Amino acid sequence: MTLEIRDGLRKVGYIFFSSHRPKDSIVEIAERFGKPLVPWENGLIQTLVPRTKAAPNSYSGIYGLDRFPFHSDLAHWRTPPRYLLLRCITGFADVPTLMIDGHDLIDAVSLDVLGRAIFKPRRPREGSVSLLRLCEPVDDVVRVRWDEVFLKPASRIGEVANLRVREWLSICTPIALSLAETHDTLLIDNWRMLHARSPILAGRETRAIERVYLEALH
Template sequence: MSHTFKDLVARHGYAFVREHCPGTDTIAVANSIGQSVEPWKGGAVQDLVPRSSSTPNTYSGIYGLSHFPFHTDLAHWRFPPRYLLLRCVNGYADIPTLLLDGEAIIEAVTLDILTRAIFKPRRPRQGRVQLMRLYESGSDGYCFRWDEVFLQPSSRIGDIASQRIHEQFKKCNPLSIALERSGDTLLIDNWRMLHARSPIPAGREDRKIQRVYLENLH
């Protein structure tokens, strides 16, 4: 099954398997698919539960139960996690995860602009403000990053890239994938795909999705 995930992600940028190994620990499922990473101490598995208010400078603190905008997870890090796995504990059909293929955005905005667009984190990380590009290529392929909350343009080309990306968002028809049954598992290439969360309707505050970051796939 791990090869199925790997093949689908390589082809489409994501893989979705319904009711995958229900009852199995999320970290065990993640490690059967790839090599999990702990982005911060005690954070190998993160429980994503809707909150009307939360810590400032977090998506829940900013948007509450409203729609989360399209983004790359941890886009303000020098190297964002390569993959993220989302696994349903308690879900609903009317709260889909939305996906946009970065390849379509890259084609529309153009590599020339994206490779020259300089951005900076909204706040210093570990006491430093590190400039970074929206698109970078390397031995493992390319990394396309985006986050309108935690990344800010730091050049004229950055302003242009930001404007064109927002224009492209208005034209895109995102994929809609509902994690609704226990074990429903969505694996996303975080260097290619952008994802967003739908608004949380009243009475759905007990939704619970678990997230694990992976650095590679088996």
């Protein structure tokens, strides 16, 4: 199974499992795939639900029920989580998860520009501000990071990259994949794929998706 997962992620950057292992919890599934990551205290599982009011420094606080922008999760961390696992509790076919392949982004903007673009987190983290590259080689892959809310350009080439990435994202065609049925499960390579939540339509406010991060596969 792990070899198939690795091959699938290498080919397209994500794997969808329809109504996957209904008797298992998301933690049990995460542990079957790899090593779960606790990003903050008591934060192993996050339940994502639409909110009209939330902390002002969160996506829900900024965008409410509107579409979230494309991003990689925790892109402002020096080492973002390697994978994210999403599992449907309550889903709807007309509220898909949108994805963009970072390889296509590299082809569109160029590895030279993205590799030299320096960004910094919008706010200090743990008392310091890290300078981060949008693209950088890590082991045998090129890690892509992007978040127009929590990352800001910190160099001239960063300003150029910021404009080019935003322009390309505004015209590209994303992959739309719906976590519609209970236990539908989606594993995403967070170092490759950018993702976004589509708008929450009227009557879809009960949508609930569980999320667990993985730092590695078995």
